[in-house]
Amino acid sequence: MKRISALAAVLAVAAVSVFTVVAYAGQNHATATTISVKAMEFKFTLSKKSAPHGKVTFKLTNKGHLKHDFKINGKKTSMISPGKSASLTVTLKKGSFKYICTVPGHAAAGMKGTFKAT
Numbered sequence: 001m002k003r004i005s006a007l008a009a010v011l012a013v014a015a016v017s018v019f020t021v022v023a024y025a026g027q028n029h030a031t032a033t034t035i036s037v038k039a040m041e042f043k044f045t046l047s048k049k050s051a052p053h054g055k056v057t058f059k060l061t062n063k064g065h066l067k068h069d070f071k072i073n074g075k076k077t078s079m080i081s082p083g084k085s086a087s088l089t090v091t092l093k094k095g096s097f098k099y100i101c102t103v104p105g106h107a108a109a110g111m112k113g114t115f116k117a118t
Helices: 002-030
Strands: 033-040 043-046 054-062 085-092 095-100 112-117
Touching: 043 112
Parallel strands: 033 054
Antiparallel strands: 033 043, 054 085, 095 112
16 A cells, blocks of 8 residues: 555656646747837837847837837837837847837937847
């Protein structure tokens, strides 16, 4: 009887361990990294200049006095009024990605940069 109880306990621990590993592995792929982006005349300030590849959410807050947007990897936010915010989620492969404000003249004035997905 003691052997059966001991075997049941070992099997229970093994099942919990396998479940924990599977659950942990699934979490890594589903979680998006969030990057805060402040837009102002005429620059962007990002909370981080890189993140792991996969889903990345850019949370844009317009701290300036003019409307701005944020474009990266072929996707962009709507035009954001001063004091407002918007989010943009993109899936990035490993590499470097240019970002810009698409308002005419803003990128040329400095609202551009490069973000790296590792």
